[in-house]
Amino acid sequence: xxxxxxxxxxxxxxxxxxxxxxxxxxxxxxxxxxxxxxxxxxxxxxxxxxxxxxxxxxxxxxxxxxxxxxxxxxxxxxxxxxxxxxxxxxxxxxxxxxxxxxxxxxxxxxxxxxxxxxxxxxxxxxxxxxxxxxxxxxxxxxxxxxxxxxxxxxxxxxxxxxxxxxxxxxxxxxxxxxxxxxxxxxxxxxxxxxxxxxxxxxxxxxxxxxxxxxxxxxxxxxxxxxxxxxxxxxxxxxxxxxxxxxxxxxxxxxxxxxxxxxxxxx
Amino acid sequence: xxxxxxxxxxxxxxxxxxxxxxxxxxxxxxxxxxxxxxxxxxxxxxxxxxxxxxxxxxxxxxxxxxxxxxxxxxxxxxxxxxxxxxxxxxxxxxxxxxxxxxxxxxxxxxxxxxxxxxxxxxxxxxxxxxxxxxxxxxxxxxxxxxxxxxxxxxxxxxxxxxxxxxxxxxxxxxxxxxxxxxxxxxxxxxxxxxxxxxxxxxxxxxxxxxxxxxxxxxxxxxxxxxxxxxxxxxxxxxxxxxxxxxxxxxxxxxxxxxxxxxxxxxxxxxxxxxxxxxxxxxxxxxxxxxxxxxxxxxxxxxxxxxxxxxxxxxxxxxxxxxxxxxxxxxxxxxxxxxxxxxxxxxxxxxxxxxxxxxxxxxxxxxxxxxxxxxxxxxxxxxx
Numbered sequence: 001x002x003x004x005x006x007x008x009x010x011x012x013x014x015x016x017x018x019x020x021x022x023x024x025x026x027x028x029x030x031x032x033x034x035x036x037x038x039x040x041x042x043x044x045x046x047x048x049x050x051x052x053x054x055x056x057x058x059x060x061x062x063x064x065x066x067x068x069x070x071x072x073x074x075x076x077x078x079x080x081x082x083x084x085x086x087x088x089x090x091x092x093x094x095x096x097x098x099x100x101x102x103x104x105x106x107x108x109x110x111x112x113x114x115x116x117x118x119x120x121x122x123x124x125x126x127x128x129x130x131x132x133x134x135x136x137x138x139x140x141x142x143x144x145x146x147x148x149x150x151x152x153x154x155x156x157x158x159x160x161x162x163x164x165x166x167x168x169x170x171x172x173x174x175x176x177x178x179x180x181x182x183x184x185x186x187x188x189x190x191x192x193x194x195x196x197x198x199x200x201x202x203x204x205x206x207x208x209x210x211x212x213x214x215x216x217x218x219x220x221x222x223x224x225x226x227x228x229x230x231x232x233x234x235x236x237x238x239x240x241x242x243x244x245x246x247x248x249x250x251x252x253x254x255x256x257x258x259x260x261x262x263x264x265x266x
Numbered sequence: 267x268x269x270x271x272x273x274x275x276x277x278x279x280x281x282x283x284x285x286x287x288x289x290x291x292x293x294x295x296x297x298x299x300x301x302x303x304x305x306x307x308x309x310x311x312x313x314x315x316x317x318x319x320x321x322x323x324x325x326x327x328x329x330x331x332x333x334x335x336x337x338x339x340x341x342x343x344x345x346x347x348x349x350x351x352x353x354x355x356x357x358x359x360x361x362x363x364x365x366x367x368x369x370x371x372x373x374x375x376x377x378x379x380x381x382x383x384x385x386x387x388x389x390x391x392x393x394x395x396x397x398x399x400x401x402x403x404x405x406x407x408x409x410x411x412x413x414x415x416x417x418x419x420x421x422x423x424x425x426x427x428x429x430x431x432x433x434x435x436x437x438x439x440x441x442x443x444x445x446x447x448x449x450x451x452x453x454x455x456x457x458x459x460x461x462x463x464x465x466x467x468x469x470x471x472x473x474x475x476x477x478x479x480x481x482x483x484x485x486x487x488x489x490x491x492x493x494x495x496x497x498x499x500x501x502x503x504x505x506x507x508x509x510x511x512x513x514x515x516x517x518x519x520x521x522x523x524x525x526x527x528x529x530x531x532x533x534x535x536x537x538x539x540x541x542x543x544x545x546x547x548x549x550x551x552x553x554x555x556x557x558x559x560x561x562x563x564x565x566x567x568x569x570x571x572x573x574x575x576x577x578x579x580x581x582x583x584x585x586x587x588x589x590x591x592x593x594x595x596x597x598x599x600x601x602x603x604x605x606x607x608x609x610x611x612x613x614x615x616x617x618x619x620x621x622x623x624x625x626x627x628x629x630x631x632x633x634x635x636x637x638x639x640x641x642x643x644x645x646x647x648x649x
Contacts, residue, residue: 039559170539170543174570226625
């Protein structure tokens with residue numbers, strides 16, 4: 001193994017998020033020593049208070065941009081990072097907090113805070129890539145720790161990470177899970193959702209919730225028509241696209257289209 | 267096969283069916299056959315007939331599959347489930363090679379040997395035998411032999427079953443692959459079940475099959491057995507409600523590459539790749555290289571891929587087939603037209619899996635009919 005000082009420097013950054021994705025790194029219990037041997041964990045407040053100053057070879061960025069301050073901070077982080085990888089639905093699509101994008105944030109602050117005038121917040125929660133150049137986006141709410149290790153290993157080897165952008169259906173078929181939509185009539189978001197979780201929910205007889213956001217070429221309109229035939233009502237069909245990846249363009253448009261059709265009919 | 271092997275058919279009582287499984291086990295075969303799992307019939311290891319889908323049938327339509335009780339004790343009264351035998355022959359994931367750095371820092375490559383399991387497939391339908399034949403021609407018979415497929419294929423013992431009924435999605439009669447088993451099997455069974463009896467007409471299709479048949483407690487099949495078996499297969503043929511006319515299909519599709527129907531079907535297609543995953547002849551794979559954190563060890567894996575993914579045509583700069591239209595057209599025209607040019611036959615066996623397991627029920631027979639109903643307005647001299 002190479003000398004400690006020659007290891008690439010890793011930094012982990014947090015924006016508006018629950019910390020779940022960066023904790024996936026600490027969750028890599030069996031591989032954590034190998035991670036620490038391969039890369040210098042230089043800035044990772046969840047793991048250590050010891051911070052090594054930048055610049056950093058690899059920055060993992062969790063969370064979305066929701067404040068003017070964070071919109072500035074991400075530029076500084078980008079400037080200090082040779083490679084910047086965003087991890088999780090917040091960082092790649094704005095997260096669950098992107099539901100604010102469809103509501104009145106000022107009204108929220110008036111209800112929640114005693115002194116709303118102290119709250120400096122943006123009208124929308126947005127992905128990191130909306131603010132700075134991102135070298136790679138790792139999807140998921142939360143991300144898969146296997147995929148995180150793959151991204152770090154790929155970075156170290158200077159290769160493209162193996163994180164296919166096809167549908168969750170391919171993962172079901174690879175593992176031999178019988179399609180819950182066809183065999184049980186369970187509405188499933190799998191055909192429109194990015195692979196990566198390993199198709200966990202259908203393996204437990206549940207439809208996919210879309211945690212990994214839109215797949216590479218989603219067709220939510222056609223999938224939505226089928227959901228309707230399977231008995232899912234308008235509210236449910238709209239809501240399913242308004243979760244962790246509500247801000248991802250394909251899901252945002254799908255929910256808007258379903259909502260608009262609803263208004264037209266009523 | 268020698269002349270003797272095609273000797274007169276035999277009759278095996280249902281009560282003696284486990285003798286067949288025991289005889290296969292005694293010859294060292296792991297038996298893979300139909301079982302009920304996850305609300306469908308799938309092919310998995312089994313050791314007794316009690317594990318078979320006794321009394322189960324199914325209901326199938328575009329995007330729809332449900333298991334149904336038949337009200338009898340048939341062992342093979344179901345139609346095709348989602349998982350083709352290719353799962354066991356052309357495995358979803360195969361490790362091809364490993365690489366590691368030795369003490370001198372040099373990379374050493376090691377090919378992963380192909381496992382050679384000794385297996386018997388039980389309950390292979392006529393269209394599925396045809397599909398195995400199609401994959402044989404692609405993966406073994408050509409200039410480039412896939413050693414992993416070949417190793418799994420080599421010691422295979424095939425117990426086929428003639429269909430006694432058809433699903434609404436079946437169209438093997440159009441593809442001339444069934445419902446009667448046409449070859450490539452070691453044994454072929456026809457289940458005979460009525461008020462007076464429950465048994466199987468058994469016919470050998472190979473010397474190995476004939477030898478195994480001799481070891482079973484059977485009697486000579488009589489004229490009534492043979493007639494009943496014929497009626498069962500006739501019922502499966504008569505029950506097919508879907509067709510796909512094959513005459514001229516290759517040129518008809520090539521003449522319609524800009525037909526408006528491609529846009530129409532693309533508006534419904536999810537590009538989810540389910541059709542290609544369940545298709546018993548789709549053979550495409552991709553290769554993925556992974557390294558570990560230390561950089562001292564690497565692996566190369568092969569996994570099923572699909573012409574519906576963008577990576578499938580990723581060349582320098584991006585994917586070649588960016589629209590759903592171009593991907594659906596590629597799949598359909600390769601399966602039904604290009605396959606003739608490439609391998610001298612159709613790539614479709616009429617199993618109907620792509621119809622049933624498409625989440626939105628896109629029907630290959632309907633799409634072809636719609637394409638052929640009208641000429642391509644942009645083409646000259648469309649047939």
